[in-house]
Amino acid sequence: MLLPRARGPLSGLLRHLLLEGTEELAELDATARGRAATMPALSALDDEDLQLSLWMIYELSFRGFDDVDDRWESAPEVAGLRAVLERPFEQALRDATTSWTERALAVDGDVADQVFALAAGFDEGPDLSKFIRKEATPDQVRHFLRQRSVYHLKEADPHTFVIPRLTGPAKAHLVELQYDEYGGGRSGFLHHELFATTLRQAALDDTWGAYIDDADAPTLASSNAMSLFCLHRRLRGAAMGHLAAFEATSSIPCRRIAAGLLRTGFGEDAARYYDEHVEADAVHEQLAAREICGTLVRTGDVTARDVLFGAAACLVLDALQATALMAQWEDTGASDLAEAPL
Amino acid sequence: MTDSIGTPATEVVLCPGGPALIRSDVAVVDVIVAEGQSVARRPVVALCRCGRTGRAPWCDGTHKLAGGPTAKTLPTRKDEP
Ligand code: FES
Ligand SMILES: [Fe+2]
Ligand SMILES: [Fe+2]
Numbered sequence: 001m002l003l004p005r006a007r008g009p010l011s012g013l014l015r016h017l018l019l020e021g022t023e024e025l026a027e028l029d030a031t032a033r034g035r036a037a038t039m040p041a042l043s044a045l046d047d048e049d050l051q052l053s054l055w056m057i058y059e060l061s062f063r064g065f066d067d068v069d070d071r072w073e074s075a076p077e078v079a080g081l082r083a084v085l086e087r088p089f090e091q092a093l094r095d096a097t098t099s100w101t102e103r104a105l106a107v108d109g110d111v112a113d114q115v116f117a118l119a120a121g122f123d124e125g126p127d128l129s130k131f132i133r134k135e136a137t138p139d140q141v142r143h144f145l146r147q148r149s150v151y152h153l154k155e156a157d158p159h160t161f162v163i164p165r166l167t168g169p170a171k172a173h174l175v176e177l178q179y180d181e182y183g184g185g186r187s188g189f190l191h192h193e194l195f196a197t198t199l200r201q202a203a204l205d206d207t208w209g210a211y212i213d214d215a216d217a218p219t220l221a222s223s224n225a226m227s228l229f230c231l232h233r234r235l236r237g238a239a240m241g242h243l244a245a246f247e248a249t250s251s252i253p254c255r256r257i258a259a260g261l262l263r264t265g266f267g268e269d270a271a272r273y274y275d276e277h278v279e280a281d282a283v284h285e286q287l288a289a290r291e292i293c294g295t296l297v298r299t300g301d302v303t304a305r306d307v308l309f310g311a312a313a314c315l316v317l318d319a320l321q322a323t324a325l326m327a328q329w330e331d332t333g334a335s336d337l338a339e340a341p342l
Numbered sequence: 343m344t345d346s347i348g349t350p351a352t353e354v355v356l357c358p359g360g361p362a363l364i365r366s367d368v369a370v371v372d373v374i375v376a377e378g379q380s381v382a383r384r385p386v387v388a389l390c391r392c393g394r395t396g397r398a399p400w401c402d403g404t405h406k407l408a409g410g411p412t413a414k415t416l417p418t419r420k421d422e423p
C-alpha cells in the first residue's frame with residue numbers, strides 16, 4: 001500500500017518526512033511535542049491526526065509502504081516521534097479504563113474470572129452486532145466491513161510479536177491460538193484471508209490498506225492499541241488481556257453478524273469469516289483468559305492489573321468504534337455517501 | 343493413554359462454567375462426532391458441557407449468556423444503589 005493521505009499537520013509532516021527526507025524534522029518534532037503536551041485527557045483516542053500518524057509509524061513494523069524506504073522503521077527520528085505520540089495515547093487508555101479495571105480487580109476469583117466478568121458486565125456503547133443482525137442496511141454492513149478491514153486484514157499479526165516475550169505454558173498456548181488464527185497451517189484459511197473473501201463477496205476491495213483513508217479515529221486507535229501493547233515488552237500483560245477480552249466478546253457477536261450478512265443477502269461465503277469465529281473464539285477465549293493470562297498472573301510474570309488494563313482498553317475502544325459507526329449512520333441516514341454506488 | 347515419555351496423548355481441561363478443552367494426538371474428537379457433521383481441524387477444541395450450544399458438540403459461548411452458578415459478576419458501580 002501507499003502512505004495514507006494526511007489528516008492534519010502532524011500526519012502531513014510525517015508523510016513528508018517518510019517520503020522526502022528530513023528537512024522539516026524540527027517542525028515535526030515541535031508539532032508532535034506541542035500536541036502531546038496540550039492534549040486534553042482522553043482526546044488522544046479521538047484525534048484522527050495523531051492516530052493516523054501513530055498508525056503509519058506502527059505499519060512500518062508490519063507490512064510497510066510501497067513508497068517508503070523500510071529503513072525508516074528503525075530511524076531514530078521515527079522512534080523518537082513514536083515515543084512522543086504513544087505517551088498521550090497510553091495515558092488516555094489508562095484514564096478511560098481505570099474504573100473498569102478497578103471493578104474487575106474486585107471480582108473474587110482468578111484473572112480469567114475477572115476478564116470474563118468484565119467482558120460480560122461492560123456496558124458502554126451500542127450493541128453493534130444486534131443492530132447488524134436485525135436492522136442494518138446492506139450499505140451499512142459494507143461500511144462496517146470497510147472499517148473492520150483495518151484490523152481483520154492483519155488479524156492476529158500484532159500478537160505474534162508477543163510470542164518471544166513469553167515462556168512455558170503461556171507461550172505454548174499463545175502459539176496454539178495463533179496457529180488457529182493462521183488457519184492451522186492451511187493456506188486459504190488464515191483468518192485474514194477469510195475476511196478478504198468477505199470483502200470480495202460484499203463487492204469491496206480486499207487489498208491491504210484499501211480503506212485506510214476512510215478509517216475513523218476509534219478504528220485507527222483500536223489497531224494502534226494492539227500495536228502499542230504488542231510491540232512493548234513492558235505491556236505484554238496488557239497485550240494478552242486485550243487478546244482475552246477480544247476473544248471473549250467474539251463468538252456471540254460473530255453469530256449475529258453472520259446472520260446479518262445472510263439477512264442482507266451477502267451470502268454464505270461472505271458470512272464464513274464470522275461463522276468460523278463462533279466456534280474458534282469459543283476455544284480462543286478459554287485459551288487466552290485461562291491458559292495464557294491465567295498462567296502469566298499465577299507465575300508472577302505480569303499482574304492482574306496489567307491484564308485487566310489491556311482487557312478494558314479493548315472493550316472501551318470497541319465501544320468507541322460502535323458509537324462512531326452508529327452516529328455516522330444516524331447523521332447521514334446512509335453510509336456510502338462518499339462511495340460511488342455499485 | 344500415554345506416549346513413551348509419559349505425556350498423555352489426550353489432555354482434557356475442564357473450564358469452570360464453560361466447555362472442556364481437548365488436545366489430542368489421536369483424533370478422539372472425530373470418533374464422537376458423526377462423520378461430515380463437523381470436522382475438528384483446530385489444534386484444540388472446546389466441547390460444550392452446558393448443553394445449550396447451537397453448534398453441538400462444540401461450545402459456541404452460549405454458556406455465558408445465562409450466567410450460571412460459577413459465573414462471577416462485576417461489583418456494582420460506586421454511584422449505583
Ligand atoms: S459450554 Fe459453552 S456453550 Fe455450552
Ligand atoms: Fe480470528
Ligand atoms: Fe480468535
